[in-house]
Amino acid sequence: MFDQLTEPQRAELLAAAAEHDVFRAEFTEAGNLTYDLAARPFFTFRYLVTATGGAGADLAAEPVSAAADGASAAAAWLAEHGYGHKNLRASADGVTEVPQGARARRQARRG
Secondary structure (H helix, E strand, O other), X not given: OEOOOOHHHHHHHHHOHHHHOHHHOOOEOOOEEEEOOOXXXXXXXXXXXXXXXXXXXXXXXXXXXXHHHHHHHHHHHHHHHOOOEOOOOOOOOOHHHOOOOHHHHHHHHXX
8 A cells, every 4th residue: 555645746646647547458568557546555566477387497485586576666666756665565477377277278278
């Protein structure tokens, strides 16, 4: 959550709110920030982190590593822009854990 924002920072974030609307959320390597500061001081950063695991990689550890990488990147972005924050938490999901859509299930059955 944002913490101890100055009035100019708050005004800046509110002015850019349309660009950071939850309906524009996406996972990108550069990161994607969404918030509704008019409603509450919480924000979400979404990062696309590609696993580097090869043969013998510890796949169970990759989401933990990705979450840590995402949290570090979010904290760095916030610091770079001078935005205070607190209670920064991170989570990550592996693509293999995401349920497949109908199209993907059909393709998997075909071969």
